[in-house]
Amino acid sequence: MKPVQVIAVTSGKGGVGKTSVSVNLAVSMAMSGKKVMLLDGDLGLANVDVMLGLQPKYNLADVIEGKCTLEDTLLKGPGDLLIVPASSGKRQMAELTQAQNAGLIHAFSDLHRSLDVLIVDTAAGIADSVITFSQASQEVIVVVCGDPASMTDAYALIKVLNRDHGVKRIQILANKVHNAIEAREIHENLRRVSERFLDVTLNLVGSIPHDEWLQRAVRRQKAVVDLYPNSISAEAFKTLAKKINQWGMPKGARGNLEFFVERLVSVDHRTLVSTAA
Ligand SMILES: Nc1ncnc2c1ncn2[C@@H]1O[C@H](COP(=O)(O)OP(=O)(O)OP(=O)(O)O)[C@@H](O)[C@H]1O
Secondary structure (H helix, E strand, O other): OOOOEEEEEEOOOOOOOHHHHHHHHHHHHHHOOOOEEEEEEOOOEOOHHHHOOOOOOOOHHHHHOOOOOHHHHOEEOHHHOEEEOOOEOOHHHOOOOHHHHHHHHHHHHOOOOOOOEEEEEEOOOOOHHHHHHHHHOOEEEEEEOOOHHHHHHHHHHHHHHHHHOOOOEEEEEEEEEOOHHHHHHHHHHHHHHHHHHOOOEEEEEEEEEOOHHHHHHHHOOOOHHHHOOOOHHHHHHHHHHHHHHOOOOOOOOOOOOHHHHHHHHHHHHHHHHHHHO
16 A cells, blocks of 8 residues: 555644644545545544534544444545544543553554545644644644734744654644735744744745635535635635645655554654653
8 A cells, every 4th residue: 555645734823723724625635636534633622523514423532442443433525535533522532641542553553545645633732642643744734823822822833843852844824814925924934933943944835815705614514615616715725735735755654554653653652761761
């Protein structure tokens, strides 16, 4: 099986549109012919399924508790997108024990699906699960909008990912912007401060305009790229998907989801080592 491109979508601050971005990027890539799986990695406050109006029978929490397999949880979205839902409101699921992490890794190794892309919608903030998913992914997209709190929290997340966890490249996605200049300013502000204090490359991967059609789609529990494909945000998501479709595949990955699983394991191992030291 061929390697899978794993992309974590995260944000620092909550409410900036991280889940909207994950869902619409995943649907756009799926509609362009890629085999895409979207994993709801917000283990405490999941809402990918709500955004797509789906009713999961099982979720990731059930997999971690050994009640079902990962395959049992899978839901179908537009463009044959596969969705792994998480459980909402189970605050105790927000942080996993080592044994639960191991169970999760096992569940992924057991999934025999041919995929091109895995998108992980992480929680907001700098919780351990956010760091673990980001570190295990080949690319990390940080969603930021123009308000100062969003930029401050995005920088705090970038700092932790870079300084403490060695993430060297981060993709910035400016959301809810009013023009291209605003997107460039958001990127430039973050880049300037990161270049001064950190050892990280910040790339502006794209921007999504503030769009009432997107809000309408959220209320109707559909992806804007599916419901209003000609809206300005849908067009921006399609452009973003095209750009990301051109990213290269990871080097050295040997099989389906193997790269992701291997990195999760090694992140786990490092955590164990640093706890023991
Ligand atoms: N480009 C956009 N234009 C207009 N509204 C947007 C845009 N992106 C997101 N929103 C709105 O912002 C709100 C928050 O979006 P979303 O739930 O995706 O954020 P989030 O960062 O995932 O939040 P949380 O951290 O709580 O999971 C939604 O009501 C959505 O309609």
